[in-house]
Amino acid sequence: MKKKKTSLGCLFWLALILLVIIVVLINVPSITEVARKTGIDNYINQIFNPERSPAAFPAITIKPLLPDSTPIVAIEPENTPVPAMETEREPEPTKEITATPAPENKVVEQTNKLKLRNSRVYFVQVDANGGIAIVNVRRPVHFEDAPLKNTMEVLLDGPNTDESNKGIRSLIPKETKLRNIYVKGDTAYLDFNENFRFNSLGKEGMDAQLKQIVYSTLEFQNIAQVQILINGEKVKYLGPEGINIDKPLSRNSFIN
Numbered sequence: 001m002k003k004k005k006t007s008l009g010c011l012f013w014l015a016l017i018l019l020v021i022i023v024v025l026i027n028v029p030s031i032t033e034v035a036r037k038t039g040i041d042n043y044i045n046q047i048f049n050p051e052r053s054p055a056a057f058p059a060i061t062i063k064p065l066l067p068d069s070t071p072i073v074a075i076e077p078e079n080t081p082v083p084a085m086e087t088e089r090e091p092e093p094t095k096e097i098t099a100t101p102a103p104e105n106k107v108v109e110q111t112n113k114l115k116l117r118n119s120r121v122y123f124v125q126v127d128a129n130g131g132i133a134i135v136n137v138r139r140p141v142h143f144e145d146a147p148l149k150n151t152m153e154v155l156l157d158g159p160n161t162d163e164s165n166k167g168i169r170s171l172i173p174k175e176t177k178l179r180n181i182y183v184k185g186d187t188a189y190l191d192f193n194e195n196f197r198f199n200s201l202g203k204e205g206m207d208a209q210l211k212q213i214v215y216s217t218l219e220f221q222n223i224a225q226v227q228i229l230i231n232g233e234k235v236k237y238l239g240p241e242g243i244n245i246d247k248p249l250s251r252n253s254f255i256n
Contacts, residue, residue: 113144114142114143114144115142115143115144115147116140116141116142117140117141117143117147117150117151118138118139118140118141119138119139119140119141119147119151119154119216119219120136120137120138120139120216120219121136121137121139121151121154121155121212121216122134122135122136122155122211122212122215122216123135123136123137123158123159123163123168123169123170123212124168124169124170124171124208124212125166125167125168125169126167126169132171132204132208134208134211134212134215135168136215137159137163137168139151139154141154146181147220148181148183148188148217148220148223149178149181151216151219152178152181152190152213152216152217153178155170155172155212155213155216156172156176156177156178158170158172170209170212171199171201171205171208171209171212172196172209172212172213173195173196173198173199173200173209174195175193175195176192176193176195176196177192177193177195178190178191178192179191179192179193179231179232180229180232183222183223186222186223186224186225187223187224187225187226187227187248188217188220188223188225188226188227189226189227189229190213190217190226190227190228190229191229191230191231191232192228192229192230193230193231194230194231196209196228196230196238197230197235197238197239198239199239202239203239203243206238206239206243207243207254210228210238210243210245210249210254211254213226213228214226214249214250214251214253214254215251218250218251224250225248225249225250226248226249226250227247227248227249228245228249234246
């Protein structure tokens with residue numbers, strides 16, 4: 001009876017060992033991964049392979065913190081010189097207009113995308129007796145590819161402070177806007193809003209405003225005449241005084 005119990009005990013332990021072996025074999029990949037992540041495999045290899053060089057296991061070096069007395073150096077940016085801004089060029093003294101066309105104003109400078117043209121624009125001076133004289137001034141005009149349009153916008157802005165102090169005025173009605181501008185052949189078409197039609201100074205004022213527009217436009221050598229449009233259309237007369245503008249205007253249009 002005792003021999004039979006001994007045999008059963010051996011079989012139990014043998015079955016248990018086989019079960020453990022089977023479980024281990026099934027979970028070998030997981031056990032290997034855990035051992036690799038925790039570093040246990042390195043220490044097991046070191047135990048069973050004592051001849052392996054300790055250099056295979058890199059030491060962890062802890063760097064000491066800098067003492068509180070270590071100065072902190074701030075890196076200052078280089079002092080890059082800032083280019084000086086170019087001051088606005090003083091306009092030439094104004095001159096009374098003559099029948100001789102002024103020479104073409106050429107492009108004198110190009111910066112980035114914008115070009116600079118020294119344009120001649122026309123205003124008026126009123127003397128003590130109320131007489132109106134047409135005068136011209138030089139203006140720097142910045143433009144990209146349409147110098148005539150930008151020149152007209154400078155003209156519509158009126159005299160600057162320096163010019164106003166010299167008694168220079170514009171008789172183009174306030175709130176006049178340039179709606180469109182284009183050139184066909186030697187004719188420039190300038191399209192203004194409705195405000196351009198009414199001048200509080202009557203016929204003499206309207207005559208002066210037309211000269212300002214036409215003379216400033218004819219500074220471009222490729223243009224011989226100017227057609228005035230109002231809201232995109234030709235109109236027969238400018239204002240109630242009846243100045244005819246349904247045909248292109250040139251300098252000869254103002255010769256009595």
